[in-house]
Amino acid sequence: MENEYIIEMLNITKEFPGIRANDNITLQLRKGEIHALLGENGAGKSTLMSILFGLYQPTSGTIKKNGKEVHINTPNDANDLNIGMVHQHFKLVECFSVLDNIILGVEPTKGLFLEKEGARTKVLELSEKYGLKVEPDALISDITVGMQQRTEILKMLYRDNEVLIFDEPTAVLTPQEIEELMKIMKNLAREGKSILFITHKLNEIMEVADRCTILRKGKYIGTVNIAETTKEELSKMMVGRDVSFSVDKKPAEPKETVLKISHMTVPSKAHDNNAVKDVSFNVRAGEIVCIAGIDGNGQTEFVQGLTGLEKISGGTVSFLGQDITKASIREKSKMGMSHIPEDRHKHGLVLDYTLEQNMVLQRYWQPEFQQGGFIRSKAVREYASKLIEQYDVRSGQGTATIVRSMSGGNQQKAIIAREIDKNPELLVAVQPTRGLDVGAIEYIHSQLVAQRDKGKAVLLVSLELDEVMDVSDRILVMYEGEIVAQLNPKEITVEELGLYMAGAKRDKVPEEV
């Protein structure tokens, strides 16, 4: 067949000042297939898709549609070629209805005025056909993230797009929503749509994709048939070396109690009930305790109460034998509590500061880094360089890099370097691998285990079941603000853990755990 491929991107090279984001990349998309585009953060996936969508022009290379060369200079050109994209951050107007968002830009009119009835019929038909449930008249601000995403998909279908690009579509979804999206994507492919699926989650690729193109550091590594490959092989191609999915670790040897939480209660900001209800447990030196649970069951508030970001309304916290219930954040930090926060942009880094400034955020006042009120920039720089080297934090301009410009993985590495180098007695890590690729995840897990093996205490809060099972020595399940079970990861299955997390099962938790 002559036009086996609906879209071909041939030998695409894109240079930005000082960096070659795409280096001679070829991507061929067949009609009606789901084609995954896999690569670590910063591998050039987004750049390549931006070129296809007309946001960037390639430095060299050609794009063909149905065998004919095309030039895509603006998103409008892409629209005209029936190429649509669901962006990672949705492009929806919050105070417009679902229907208004779908028709925006291609509004049907009668005379001078909008004529929405025909559009509504078409949207409902499409929604029926592909199983995309939406409420056309609901405002975007009132609907779930899942429905927002379905609205984005309907936007493409309403424009009769044939090539659908999904840019990391599962990052914002709950497990149930992800499952539904996978079904929708298969549906779309069956109806003849061709799908480009950008992701770094291997499980999803194995589940839905027909073929997969792998990029690494801007270079084309290869295209494989999913039926003929394994997860391990894919991750090796993506990272460039073998990645172990299971964490290698010795049995824990817990020692004395480091953190003792008794009857902690934290009010909720979202509703009148308490977010954390009468929680008590201990963390000992030399063990990794993991708080598992579905997002929104009080984990965030618990950590904020523990670290001092939020006031607790009841109970006590004692750390290394001292009562720190009312201690300030700096006091806790000085005593040896480190915190890898859930939201690294909000609580972990000052994004518009340089890397070296971020590295000493908790220590700039120490004599080592200041003299008579002035920062000793040379000492700061040397210290930051040491950390950058030791923890392999990669950035454009070394210690002077503005943190905002770094990739998520390297931002997280910077936080970890700062928090671990304090040599803390307790490391509180909240979703430390969120949004990171397998290489970075492996690294972070090994760091957590290394902390434990040094005889320090680690409190991990995670939503990822694999992480909970692999990394922790002891699991505490949090459900609706309460600890509902204490589990040994070696003795339970993922399914069982899921039942506890969903609130379907609960144990009597001993007072002293």
Place this chain on the structure above:
Amino acid sequence: MFLLIKFTLLYAVVLMLVALGGMFSERSGVINIALEGIMAIGGLAGVFVLALGGNLPAAVLVPVSILASAVAGIVYSLLLGFSAITLKADQTIGGTALNMLATAVAIVMVKAFNNASEAGNGAASAKLVYSNEAFIYKIGPFTINIFLIIGIVILIVSYLFLFKTKWGLRLRSCGEHPQAADSVGINVYQWRYIGVMISGALGGIGGFAYIVPSVTTWNFEVGVAGAGFLALAVMIFGQWKPFNIAGAAVFFAVFRSLANIADSTVLSNLGLSKNIYSMMPFIASMIILAFTSKNSRAPKAEGIPYDKGQR
């Protein structure tokens, strides 16, 4: 009472026109704090036409002078558009600069005009004298001015445009989420210019409507005496919605009118200084905004210059 209604309508139309103008600009994403200045320039242009063409027939003079005020407002608003949209400058600072410039321009131009016509001793005032008979109609016991009719028409057209046409949908999307608009092929820069220009036209007409119907001589040293800022308050109180703005305009106009009728009615018996009544609309706007601005639903992207490169 009769007098109160008369003055209220007079001011309400002005405030509504200008606030509607501000609404279009802000709905497209550009904060238009320059309404005060735009009013002054629009008023100046209209009054110049009246002063120069005083002997033209009313059927020509009225539309030409109104058109002149609208065009002058548009041209002046383009300065805001250029700085805020093309140069991506801070919109509040740009608008403030235009406000200061407007009064100065008006004074210089009127003084130069008066100097020339009085064979220039250099000490001319910034006052212009004109006739406003052409703008006022008597129907039975009522006197209404043409701006009332224009205002009602523009109110209805504004509503239909904003909420019933595709252009309105596009304009609003640019003020809420310009990246979303851009991604579906809407030219954000173009629509923001359109929004600003509509505000220029309505602001210009509003300035003219403020000056002309009530008096026959205007001293341009006072600009439009804060009416533009009051219109901003009306716009916020009206929550960027046409009919709410009309209601808010009437509300503020009542306060503004009290000052005018204070001397001639029962209010004078209260023995309060006239200045107190003059202050009332501004005090009312402070109090009202202090309570309502917390819940106000401003266009989300207003005030943020749109940069295509930033994603």
